[in-house]
Amino acid sequence: MIGSKETRECIIVDPLLDIDFVIDEAKIESSYKIVSVIDTHTHADHISGARNLVKRFNLQGVGMYANSGSKFKTIPMTDGQILRLGDIELRFIHTPGHTTDHMCVLVDNSKLLTGDTILIGDVGRIDLGGDPRKNSDILYESLHNKLLTLDDNVEIFPLHIGAAHHLGETNTSSTIGKERTKNLALKPKNKEEFFKYMTEDWPPKPPDYQNIIKVNRGETSIEII
Ligand SMILES: [Fe+2]
Structure with missing residues (x-):
């Protein structure tokens, strides 16, 4: 969560499917209003909660790099694009390799959300x-x-600890x-x-990763077991 103390607005980055947890954190911890949601890339190891946040808060779409190929409502981001959130500046850096659509988010030139890069x-x-x-x-x-x-x-904040x-x-x-x-x-x-x-x-690939990618791209809605 990236929040502006000035406007009390926040952006959620890479939410898991349990969006109630995210919403509670935003509300209870800091009284922030969720105004945007971003996925740093098309995830292969978990189903993203981003589109559920879009629905819940009637947002314009999920901020993703322009080549994501997602069939869901997205806001296409580009390399070097800058977004302002109150007093905070977010700069998007295209960092392909883990996926072709991967981007990192640089906050105020001092904190970097690195996703899985x-x-x-x-x-x-x-x-x-x-x-x-x-x-x-x-x-x-x-x-x-x-x-x-x-x-x-x-300072860097990766998506995974391990x-x-x-x-x-x-x-x-x-x-x-x-x-x-x-x-x-x-x-x-x-x-x-x-x-x-x-x-x-390297350890084995995440189980069912190909179907997880399809679900995250909106190509299928099959249940992941
Ligand atoms: Fe990933």
């Missing part, structure tokens, strides 16, 4: 759709040409500087080394 100690996997080698090369570029150009003191090569992490945030020195996925010096890293010692 950078996790603490690792990065998001590249084998959930498309050509893994191509995805790996693109992710390498997103990491090194975009996110690692940010200042070391930018990561494949960095289990047991309990912190929910880190910084670009800490990840630059410690993150294993940022050690490889070129795309070949990175692809090797990205295809070794």
